[in-house]
Amino acid sequence: MTTPTTIGTAGTVLEAAGVTMRFGGLTAVRGVDLTVRSGEIVGLIGPNGAGKTTFFNCLTGLYVPTEGTVSYRGTRLSRKPHLVTKAGIARTFQNIRLFANMTVLENTLVGHHTRTKEGLWSALLRGPGFRKAERSSEERALELLEFTGLAAKRDHLARNLPYGEQRKLEIARALASDPGLLLLDEPTAGMNPQETRATQDLVLAIRDQGTAVLVIEHDMRFIFNLCDRVAVLVQGEKLVEGTSEVVQADERVIAAYLGTPFEDAPGAAEAAEVRAAEEARGGAAPGPEDSPPDAASGPAAPEGGAR
Template sequence: MTTTIPEQPSPQGAPKGTALLEAKGVIMRFGGLTAVRDVSLTVGSGEIVGLIGPNGAGKTTFFNCLTGLYVPTEGTVSYRGTVLPPKPHLVTQAGIARTFQNIRLFANMTVLENVLVGRHTRTREGLLSALIRGPGYHRAEARSRERAMELLAFTGLAGKAEHLARNLPYGEQRKLEIARALASEPGLLLLDEPTAGMNPQETRATEELVFAIRDQGIAVLVIEHDMRFIFNLCDRVAVLVQGEKLVEGTSDVVQSDERVIAAYLGEPFEGAPADEAEERENDR
């Protein structure tokens, strides 16, 4: 796998340590169900932050609030100090890209074409230019193909550029999703269970890829159930339990927290979100 992306000016660049993503007091309700309860999280430039929790903890729902798929019932999500619009394509244009827990490739398009789709927010050629297909259109198309091939080389897929996406092995399909997300030139990449279904060798390759992405100045926020992967990878880890942020800190802090251990073992602990909700109900 190539370990560097060829230098490319990016409008999303930011000094290391600058706060990129700021989610404040995010609440997401579906009717009478509160899936995310007052969650706040910050991701700085150059950081890799993990988001973990048992099944049903609200991790993907929170991701969807960050990327415009859901409009939070309460709270705000800002990127580089600007509140994000509740539309996924505008969030992508602002500088946030994501992958999904379930692979969402264009199966009948080639590997290269899939990455070219990810370039659409960074091209300025409109419908008229595409219809006329003048010199400007051809120059833009050539630049997009060149950049797409750079990203395929970065993810180790350049040799399969003309293969149909559906014919790639599972691990390479995951890589292709990441390459397509990177094609939008993000400052922040959100990965939803990037190693799900992978063998140890594929997981290790994904870890190296995420480190390489971070080394290019792109911050990463990742959901994952593989604890070894998360704790090896992340600068900070936040734990969601029943929609609430239970604890946030370094890998050592999170791993040694008795509440986290109890939550994963399914054991009750004092001050658990369910206990607090029950107390509020009893007070009525």
């Protein structure tokens, strides 16, 4: 866990209250409450299929929650993603979504368009106001490329960057919208240990510059070394929230990662019914001893563990 530099100085940045997302008869997220405060890094973890990315999509307007509200700095957020970005929330995605045939600089400039005030006619006529805004945008983009270590590759096509640098470029593009809150969806997926450490340092630097961070990640060492608080989702519900020490010591979290049912767990009743039905047919349901070998990595998985 890190020591935040400005935590609490500006109150709550994000407040999600009772967020529920249903797709037909499937409830992917159920009644999730979560807050992120200024100067804070918050982790969101859980087994595959727990609803983490769906929850992110609800926060950023890609999905309209079936129930619940999402507020940024006390104001209810729009249901339109571009207005959420304009309000002050930016994000990256699990899968890289760069403009492959654009340069590193051009990709970063795209992220800054929500902060420019020039309209279509100004762009077509290229008047003084547009040229000034264009210079300002480029200066900001270059600052961010320097900040993320990509300045030397400003003219390279995004598709030609190594994987780790493509991830950095996604972060630079998100930061170009000057967010107060940055959402990172598995930023170290596929990275080697050196790249993971560099990403951890970058996230800390982002926090130190005044941007709060909410991060989804399967690398538990990354999460527990980085975050001030960690929330755990299991089958769409928030199971526990607290410091890294509290979460790592919670038996329910360990059970969730090992696939072991526990009393009052989300979906425990349904799991018990399935187990009873299988036993009635003469086929016992798999127990913890049948878990795959790497399942034991659980919430204390070493760096480079299962993702």
